[in-house]
Amino acid sequence: MNSLTPLHVGPSHLRTLGPVSLAQGVYGARGNLELLACDAHDGLWVFWCNADLPTDPPADGDVGPGQWSDGLHFAAGDRYTRAQIVQSVLGPDHLEVLALTAQGILQSWYWSPEHGFLRRPTDAADSVRTFALAHEHGVLRVTTETSSGELRHFRSEAAGYPERSWADASEGPGLDDDALAALVAAGVAADDVEAGTARAARSTRGGGTLELTWRDAATGGIRHVAASLE
Structure with a gap:
């Protein structure tokens, strides 16, 4: 894999919890x-x-090609330990978010360009210690590990x-997603990566790219690097 230059995501003073x-x-x-x-x-x-590349038509907004935005804060009032985001085919082009509170409630959110992020009145699960989310054709599949260590699967x-x-579902995505x-x-x-925060996601840019994220062990800051799959 040919690695590009690692990028800082978010302000240097921002402190986050769990993997991104x-x-x-x-x-x-x-x-x-x-x-x-x-x-x-x-x-x-x-x-x-x-x-986008500098040679592509300019996109809306004030974030230049290859750069990260300053960030948007939402869901104030709860402390979260883990959250996942997926691109949805519904809406169209909405985003789906599941966010786990410190009290073990797995909240369900979605984003639309008209209203931003909205929390749904029905939560996905409770008594959750950790979880994994997968999306396919508008269907969400979730695996949770409860506070007692039980694995449960859900489908929406x-x-x-x-x-x-x-x-309830018979199967779901795996929980082991470490990408160290x-x-x-x-x-x-490896010593530069805070334990348990290495994650990977695939994208189509550049003919196929592994988007790698982690939290810096020394500063706690969020990092992102793109590695070619070719």
């Missing part, structure tokens, strides 16, 4: 990147990266969107 989540969006000529992080004290942060169909209901080996292969020193 990254998904490829649909905006711009090449599909922007969306990154979700839990504030260490209150709420959530979302950042977006202009993934697209019917009735933007509202969602959750039903991929980071090391991309040239990042």
Whole structure:
């Protein structure tokens, strides 16, 4: 993999909790990147990266090609320990967010260009210690580990969107998503990565890219590097 230069995401003073989540969006000529992080004290942060090239037609907004935005804070009033974001085919082009509170409630949110981020009245699950989210054709699949160590699987169909209901399922995504080996292969020193924060997501830019994120072990800041899959 040919690694590009690591980028800082968010202000240097920002402190976050847990691993961040990254998904490829649909905006711009090449599909922007969306990154979700839990504030260490209150709420959530979302950042977006202009993934276009300088030679592409200018995108809306004030974020230049190859740069990350300053970030948007939302969901104030709750402290979160883990959150995931995925690009939805519904809406169209809405974003789906599941966010786990410190009290073990797995909240369900979505983003639309008209209203921004909105929390749904129905939560996905409770008594959750950790979780994993997957999306396919508007269907959300979730695996949770409860506070007692039990694995549970849930599924939410697209019917009735933007509202969602959750039903028990027989299977779901795996919980083991550590990407430290991929980071090391991309040239990042393992000692520079805060334990448990290395994550990877695939994007289509550059003919296929592994988008790697982690929190810096020394500063606590969010980092992102793109590694070619070619």
